[in-house]
Amino acid sequence: MLSIRNIFKLVQKGIGHVKGNNLHLSNTLLCQQRTLSHAAPGSPASLYFFTEEEKMMKETVSRLAEEKISPLVKKMEQDSKFDSSVVDALFKNGLMGIDVETEYGGSGLSFFASVLAVEEVAKVDPSLSIFVHIQNTLVNALISKIGTLEQKKKYLPLLTQSVAGSFCLSESYSGTDAFSLKTVAKKEGNEYIINGSKMWISNSDIAEVFIVMANANPSAVSIHTI
Structure with a gap:
């Protein structure tokens, strides 16, 4: 299965870029630099259209949700806890550090990409999507944006990989x-x-x-x- 981290690598190699080299990535929390081929120069990118990279990511997360999460949703509801294999799959496939820089073990994608991942997981299990949301858009985001260099080096590699x-x-x-x-x-x-x-x-x-x-x-x- 193609992981989120592998998608970033493909884009970096030029395999997954938007036609015309119009793909721009940003880790800025409040302003996503998303350039689409049909958008007028200087205009905000529409939230109803996605870059090729974002489409690849949505498809990857959707497939992961159907194959790894969906079969265990009923059991997790009955047990009132997340199955450890599902949590491991989220980390292994890069869903727990989407907006974190690659030097700290993250996928190096955008905040908007995190939102798209949360939506795809929510289609299968809303409870689990909150887990993904909190890890990416609250915990990781706060440390990435306002944490000290020491804090980033200490905590982000853990939060993106296993904790x-x-x-x-x-x-x-x-x-x-x-x-x-x-x-x-x-x-x-x-x-x-x-x-x-x-x-x-x-x-x-x-x-x-x-x-x-x-x-x-x-x-x-x-x-x-x-």
């Missing part, structure tokens, strides 16, 4: 309102002491890496203090 991550935001008082967090992070020397509680912790049952949202300056809450 599930968790996103810890919700609290009983604030829900998902990040600016109302009661959990605080107090700096002591070179470390932070976290004090508070969380609920509805995504992927908590299988995760080994946890991203915990806390307020480092309760007296002046802003995006820069979380």
Whole structure:
């Protein structure tokens, strides 16, 4: 089976590019540089049409979902947990590090590609698609965009290859309102002491890496203090 990582390699070699060399990849979280052959120069790429690379990726994920995930959906629902073979298949085929640079073990594709992968998995198992979504668009994305170089080198190779991550935001008082967090992070020397509680912790049952949202300056809450 063609994996997500192999698709990236094919594109890099010129095998999977859009006609006219109009394929542009970007790891920018909020702005995807997607150029399509039918789009006017300088205009945003339509979300209803896909590059050749994106089509290849959708087909690969769809085939993986039908062959590896679909046969075990009923069992996973009954057991209320993901089958380990399914989780292993997600990592092995590059679905858990789509938007992460290849130097950290990722597939080196775009944030938009992550969204497409989540949609294909959701067609077979919506619950599992949330797992893929959290790993790619929350955990990996945060470390990739705002993590230190040391953090990237330490955590991204694990998160793209074998380790599930968790996103810890919700609290009983604030829900998902990040600016109302009661959990605080107090700096002591070179470390932070976290004090508070969380609920509805995504992927908590299988995760080994946890991203915990806390307020480092309760007296002046802003995006820069979380």
